[in-house]
Amino acid sequence: MDRPVTRRCMPLRINGETVQPAFAAHKTLLEVLREDLGLTGTKHGCELGECGACLVLLDGEPVLSCLLMPQDCAGREITTIEGLRDGPELHPLQRAFAELGAAQCGYCTPGFLLAAKALLDREPQPDRARIVEALSGNLCRCTGYLKIFEAVERARDALSAAHTAEE
Numbered sequence: 001m002d003r004p005v006t007r008r009c010m011p012l013r014i015n016g017e018t019v020q021p022a023f024a025a026h027k028t029l030l031e032v033l034r035e036d037l038g039l040t041g042t043k044h045g046c047e048l049g050e051c052g053a054c055l056v057l058l059d060g061e062p063v064l065s066c067l068l069m070p071q072d073c074a075g076r077e078i079t080t081i082e083g084l085r086d087g088p089e090l091h092p093l094q095r096a097f098a099e100l101g102a103a104q105c106g107y108c109t110p111g112f113l114l115a116a117k118a119l120l121d122r123e124p125q126p127d128r129a130r131i132v133e134a135l136s137g138n139l140c141r142c143t144g145y146l147k148i149f150e151a152v153e154r155a156r157d158a159l160s161a162a163h164t165a166e167e
């Protein structure tokens with residue numbers, strides 16, 4: 001006889017909204033995002049903390065959702081790739097990735113975009129070495145990385161120009 005699955009229900013703050021999913025208690029944050037909340041932009045890769053495909057932001061810091069339980073996120077703000085756009089506008093990182101062809105199959109792209117956002121939010125003028133270091137936990141099998149680094153630099157410059165224009 002199958003054992004009944006223990007379920008849990010708890011509020012989570014995701015992309016500026018509070019949601020209350022009910023989910024099997026053994027599920028990781030990655031599984032709850034994808035399977036119970038339909039936020040499939042967060043990708044399912046190695047599930048071992050090695051590829052970065054599942055990266056989301058927790059209070060603005062990059063974390064690997066395959067290694068986190070939803071309970072670890074209680075009272076904290078989770079940002080997934082679905083929350084990166086600013087209304088109808090693409091984030092400058094998304095625009096730069098599209099313009100420079102930094103996404104090919106795209107499987108790694110959400111993780112790269114969010115890792116790059118965390119970097120640019122805390123350090124607006126990173127040089128190439130800092131960008132490479134900040135993205136070193138994310139693996140890409142398609143692009144050879146160069147276009148990704150160039151796209152982050154283009155977004156950095158666009159954000160910096162927008163900031164200067166506001167002053």
Ligand code: FES
Pocket residue numbers: 043044045046047048049050051052053054055064065066067
């Ligand atoms: S799926 Fe989480 S690091 Fe690979």
Ligand code: FES
Pocket residue numbers: 102103104105106107108109139140141142143
């Ligand atoms: S674009 Fe395919 S894995 Fe990165």
